[in-house]
Amino acid sequence: LHIVQQExxxxxxxxxxxxxxNWATHQVxxxxxxxxxxxxxxxxxxxxKHIRLCTMSTDDLVKExxxxxxxxxxxxGAISRSFAGNTESHCSAxxxxxxxxxxxxxxLKTFTLKYFFNQYGSCGGGIELTTKGSDIELCSVECKAYLSEGYDITISIAPLSVT
Incomplete structure (x- = not known):
């Protein structure tokens, strides 16, 4: 329920x-x-009460x-009337x-690839994401590398410094 309440x-x-x-079908x-x-x-x-049905296309409403x-x-009927601009209809709560x-x-599709050398002299890499005035939601992180050996992934989040 928390997800559908998000703005x-x-x-x-x-x-x-x-x-x-889908969730309801598996619960019934x-x-x-x-x-x-x-x-x-x-x-x-x-x-x-939280799914914005009135924002769907008529095609999606009918088919889905x-x-x-x-x-x-x-x-x-209330949803149909909302398409005509009549939002003051008496409708189910x-x-x-x-x-x-x-x-x-x-x-976010833009990023900067950062290269560095560690104490052993080998080259490592990282990605720096920078945004201003927006949020980043990290849903999953996947590491795909040229070499087949395992890698540790560290994610650090810090505010931008004001200059």
Whole structure:
């Protein structure tokens, strides 16, 4: 639930929906081998207040959201009316009515490769990431090296010095 409450994410809202639906599908106990839309709705309900359905394209809504029959007719109508600019409709308090897209956290693609020599004279390397006025979220670090031997990775984060 914490993830869908964030104001900024690195994925689109349809990907947020898919992840929540996938999680809910794995949480629901099938009855006679069938997962009902009602049981799925009850499981995904805490997330609906935070998934910005009104920011999705109509194509994504139809193909990804409405097809699952999780939302009520009133909720689907309220989302449809939001596309027409009518945000003051009487709607279920169960869904998110925010029409502004979340801020996107992008991947930093620019970096500086740093070379240095250690006490044994061999060359090592490092990457220096510098940003100003933005955040960096480190999700995973993978070390791919020319040599097959193991490497230690150290990540240090420090504020930029003011000059």
């Amino acid at each position: 900024a994410l690195s994925v689109s809202e349809v990907e947020v929906w898919r992840a929540a639906l 106990q099938p009855v006679d081998g069938i997962i009902s839309a009602e049981n799925l709705r009850m499981t995904i309900l805490p997330f609906l 959201v409405f097809v699952n029959e999780i939302l009520t007719l009133q909720e689907m 169960q869904i998110c009515t925010i029409t502004e897209k979340r801020e996107r956290i992008g991947k």
